[in-house]
Amino acid sequence: MRVVHVVTLVSDNGAYGGPTSVATGQLEECAARGHEVALVSLWQGRSRAPAHIGSVPLRTRPAWAMLPGRFTGVIHPLLVKDMWHSMGRADVVHIHAGRDLVSLTALVVAVLRRKTFFTQTHGMVEPRRRAVVKLFDRLYVPLLRRARGCLVLTERERQAVAEVIGPDGPPLLTLPNGVRSAYAGAAQHPRSAREVLFLGRLHPRKRPEAFVEMAALVHRRLPDTRFTLHGADEGSLPSVLRLIASRGLEEVVGYAGALGHTEAVRAQARAAVYVLPSISESFSMTAIQALSVGTPVVCTDGCAIAGELARRGAAVVTDGSPRAMADAVCELLTDEEKRSAMVKAGHQAVEEAFSIQAVTDRLEEIYRDI
Structure with a gap:
């Protein structure tokens, strides 16, 4: 199986935290089981981006801040090309989706490519009342509803995501995070x-x-x-x-x-x-x-x-x-x-x-x- 994950940011200081470590951990284990895997992301660091994270091939572009916000407004125009190419070969696409430009772009590309895709929101998609969030959600939420399934961590997250995407959303599937025991x-x-x-x-x-x-x-x-x-x-x-x-x-x-x-x-x-x-x-x-x-x-x-x-x-x-x-x-x-x-x-x-x-x-x- 060819599996492509998209996460907003990979960095040399772990700035994006949990979603990045979850994505790389899942892909490393998938690779160990014989699947063909790739991770598409932005890169932020003092050196050039690595070609691999462990056994996971990394396709990345430098993070450009296009809008305010530490992660919400970062993007690179050529990341769209990387997404288009990577998703085209994929059997399944897995988007670690927050409310940010990278996630929005990945959802758009997956829909245009007519790919089967799943989303995983990591507690980042909760009800918000700010006007700018409501405006963003007018584009974002309909795309979330096109997913084959949305992966949630806990019952608390299930309730939050259900409130955001409404009754017409995809199945909410529980998937905990996992680590390799050291x-x-x-x-x-x-x-x-x-x-x-x-x-x-x-x-x-x-x-x-x-x-x-x-x-x-x-x-x-x-x-x-x-x-x-x-x-x-x-x-x-x-x-x-x-x-x-x-x-x-x-x-x-x-x-x-x-x-x-x-x-x-x-x-x-x-x-x-x-x-x-x-x-x-x-x-x-x-x-x-x-x-x-x-x-x-x-x-x-x-x-x-x-x-x-x-x-x-x-x-x-x-x-x-x-x-x-x-x-x-x-x-x-x-x-x-x-x-x-x-x-x-x-x-x-x-x-x-x-x-x-x-x-x-x-x-x-x-x-x-x-």
Whole structure:
């Protein structure tokens, strides 16, 4: 089977986050099963775009900002040519579709090419009342309705997408995100006994300031603990740095910039605890990736998979307050029995529910049901 995926942006610092890692993970597993695969995307980075991501051929053009917005307005005119050529040979097209120009263009090309296509919205398509979004949706939503199916992560996303596309939309098919377990290999990376990690965009929704407040509380109880934030700045970095300075934590909490996917996984494998303070997460690939490398996770009840992780004993779920997160981190750093049990449960959760192998089994079923 010839499978083509389209995602808005691939970058050297993982700026587009989950959708890109999901697309490449799905395609790598499809390639391992003998399918012919390709990824079409824009590229943003300090160097030239790679020809492949792992085993996945990459067709890409430099990202040009044509309209306001970090991702919504980027495009390159020649990307249309790449889409047209790649989709023409495809048996199935899979568009990781947000409300942006690349997704809109991919939908148009797929319809004009009369291709069977699926969309996957990654929590990016929710009801919005802004006039500019309503105007965009007049073009975008009718194209979404032409999909063979729309892949959603959770029941929460199913309800949001259903409200946007209405009763005339395609079937909404549940497909979780998946990762390749790296638990066995994680032991090869020296793990810090006292490093707590934040990994995500520095954006108000991710609440990096809450991470710093949590760090201040943990530091009072466990002074040898260190805290690192990684991620592209999307507006919160100045306030994070001011907060670090005002709390006198310059020697304790550090911002170390954004990381590409491989470096991000290594950072998680080295950390003692991964903290996800976000108040609203449609899934959280970073949490699943942390579990896959044997790093305990502290998250909030705003994460859509928090209930599943809590039920399995695979993460500590908190109300998101700095004190609750600090209590959870301190317990994991000092209670080796609890930590070991959670690591084991996290590995089991990945194997049973969130493995890329299980996800691709389901994806192949969806592709073949055309």
